Amino acid sequence: MINEGIRATFDQELKELSDQVMAMGITVMEMIKKSMNAFNKSDEKLAQEVIKLDDRVDKYNQDIETKCVQLLATQQPMAKDLRIIASTMRIISDIERMGDYMVDVTKFARRLMGKPKLASAGDVPKMAELVEKMLQETLDAISKKDLELITKVVEDDENVDAALRNMFDTAMLEIEKRPLSAREAIYQLFMARYLERVADHITNVCERVYYMETGELKELHV
Amino acid sequence: MVENKSEIRNPKSEIKDSKSEQGNKIVTSKLNVWYDGKQALKDISLNVEMNEIMGVIGPSNSGKTSFLETLNRLNELYPGSRTEGQVLLDGKDIFKEIDKHLLRKKVGIVFALPLPLPLSIFDNVAYGPRLHGIKDKKKITELVEQSLKSAAIWDEVKDRLKENAFKLSGGQQQRLCIARTLAVEPDVVLYDEPCSGLDPISTLKIEEAMRELKKIYTQVLVTNNVKQSARVSDRTAFFLMGEMIELGATTQIFTSPKDKRTDDYISGRFG
Numbered sequence: 085m086i087n088e089g090i091r092a093t094f095d096q097e098l099k100e101l102s103d104q105v106m107a108m109g110i111t112v113m114e115m116i117k118k119s120m121n122a123f124n125k126s127d128e129k130l131a132q133e134v135i136k137l138d139d140r141v142d143k144y145n146q147d148i149e150t151k152c153v154q155l156l157a158t159q160q161p162m163a164k165d166l167r168i169i170a171s172t173m174r175i176i177s178d179i180e181r182m183g184d185y186m187v188d189v190t191k192f193a194r195r196l197m198g199k200p201k202l203a204s205a206g207d208v209p210k211m212a213e214l215v216e217k218m219l220q221e222t223l224d225a226i227s228k229k230d231l232e233l234i235t236k237v238v239e240d241d242e243n244v245d246a247a248l249r250n251m252f253d254t255a256m257l258e259i260e261k262r263p264l265s266a267r268e269a270i271y272q273l274f275m276a277r278y279l280e281r282v283a284d285h286i287t288n289v290c291e292r293v294y295y296m297e298t299g300e301l302k303e304l305h306v
Numbered sequence: 307m308v309e310n311k312s313e314i315r316n317p318k319s320e321i322k323d324s325k326s327e328q329g330n331k332i333v334t335s336k337l338n339v340w341y342d343g344k345q346a347l348k349d350i351s352l353n354v355e356m357n358e359i360m361g362v363i364g365p366s367n368s369g370k371t372s373f374l375e376t377l378n379r380l381n382e383l384y385p386g387s388r389t390e391g392q393v394l395l396d397g398k399d400i401f402k403e404i405d406k407h408l409l410r411k412k413v414g415i416v417f418a419l420p421l422p423l424p425l426s427i428f429d430n431v432a433y434g435p436r437l438h439g440i441k442d443k444k445k446i447t448e449l450v451e452q453s454l455k456s457a458a459i460w461d462e463v464k465d466r467l468k469e470n471a472f473k474l475s476g477g478q479q480q481r482l483c484i485a486r487t488l489a490v491e492p493d494v495v496l497y498d499e500p501c502s503g504l505d506p507i508s509t510l511k512i513e514e515a516m517r518e519l520k521k522i523y524t525q526v527l528v529t530n531n532v533k534q535s536a537r538v539s540d541r542t543a544f545f546l547m548g549e550m551i552e553l554g555a556t557t558q559i560f561t562s563p564k565d566k567r568t569d570d571y572i573s574g575r576f577g
Binding site (some may be wrong): 299 | 513532533536560562568569572573574575
């Protein structure tokens with residue numbers, strides 16, 4: 085009885101919307117990767133590229149939001165379609181914030197360029213790797229409509245929080261031991277703090293994906 | 307305006323405050339209806355709460371009009387119709403404990419096409435009360451005015467009450483028909499696709515009137531326009547092939563329906 089083709093055009097538009105959200109998320113993943121490479125290799129050019137990529141993220145944000153508003157007006161979606169569009173509008177604003185935080189992380193990476201590396205310098209890329217994995221899994225969860233993956237991502241967020249706490253303690257010790265490297269320690273701590281915020285926004289996205297699929301608004305982030 | 311009407315209706319004030327007077331206006335249990343042996347409704351058990359607007363949606367042949375017409379026993383007018391199960395109005399069995407004519411006075415119906423009588427605007431509305439034996443001219447005038455006000459058409463017709471009702475536009479005629487239904491002071495108003503032939507502004511006027519009427523009446527709205535149910539109903543029931551698939555708060559049905567068939571229907575994937 086269900087005519088699969090009856091809303092073919094609208095279904096296609098929803099698919100394109102989802103593809104654009106994927107592309108936006110992938111751009112932020114690229115920002116994380118490049119930002120850490122810029123940090124590890126003290127590569128100013130890469131840092132510039134990260135900052136440029138944020139413009140692309142902002143453009144996605146505007147384009148997708150415009151598309152959502154158009155679909156609301158012209159298709160007047162109901163039920164799951166409505167949840168998809170309403171959630172998408174929230175998801176892109178979270179991804180947009182992730183992009184902003186990655187710009188902040190990169191700006192601190194630039195300040196550290198040419199300065200002696202601290203013993204704890206490797207902790208930041210490790211954390212970034214975890215955050216990038218969370219984002220990858222969230223995008224997979226969106227495309228596969230996989231709620232189990234979402235639970236996994238939310239658990240990973242706790243690891244990111246724990247990593248930040250450890251890095252805070254390490255930075256304190258570093259500053260106490262070598263007050264002259266206080267500036268570097270604080271910059272690194274800021275980078276970690278921003279990465280932790282990116283992870284928080286990823287869990288927000290997970291909550292929206294959960295709502296999209298189930299219709300239930302649930303605080304997944306403990 | 308509606309408040310005034312209730313004063314006219316009953317000096318002791320019959321205003322039903324949904325907060326203070328909770329409960330069900332209509333309860334159906336295992337309601338089955340057949341037409342010539344073909345089953346139109348299957349085991350419909352639901353409740354219509356006092357003063358709510360209940361929307362009934364579903365594709366064609368889902369049984370929504372049969373359901374509506376059973377509530378005031380209009381279905382019995384079709385030859386070969388048979389009904390099983392129970393419908394309670396204010397706790398009374400409409401098939402056993404309420405006179406059919408009294409039932410139709412208490413449970414009024416507004417149809418898809420406006421059907422004004424070939425009379426003046428005033429006489430269209432006065433027709434019902436007169437038929438029910440009201441002779442007091444002052445009372446009739448009051449009823450006509452209040453009914454036209456409640457149906458949100460008074461301002462448009464107050465200076466032309468003697469004109470023939472056919473001179474009104476389609477949207478005005480439909481609101482006149484609502485006023486005519488209200489003039490016999492029903493408890494429940496049923497609507498069968500009340501805006502199917504109307505322009506968007508007339509539709510919105512009728513929807514606004516329905517929201518106002520909530521203060522006094524219990525209303526059941528059958529509509530093919532699911533968005534109309536989303537706009538005006540408190541709760542919505544989804545019917546499919548004579549069965550009630552899902553009943554829930556309108557906000558829940560239109561954002562997170564539990565049954566996939568409901569989701570597919572309201573998001574326009576069949577029907």
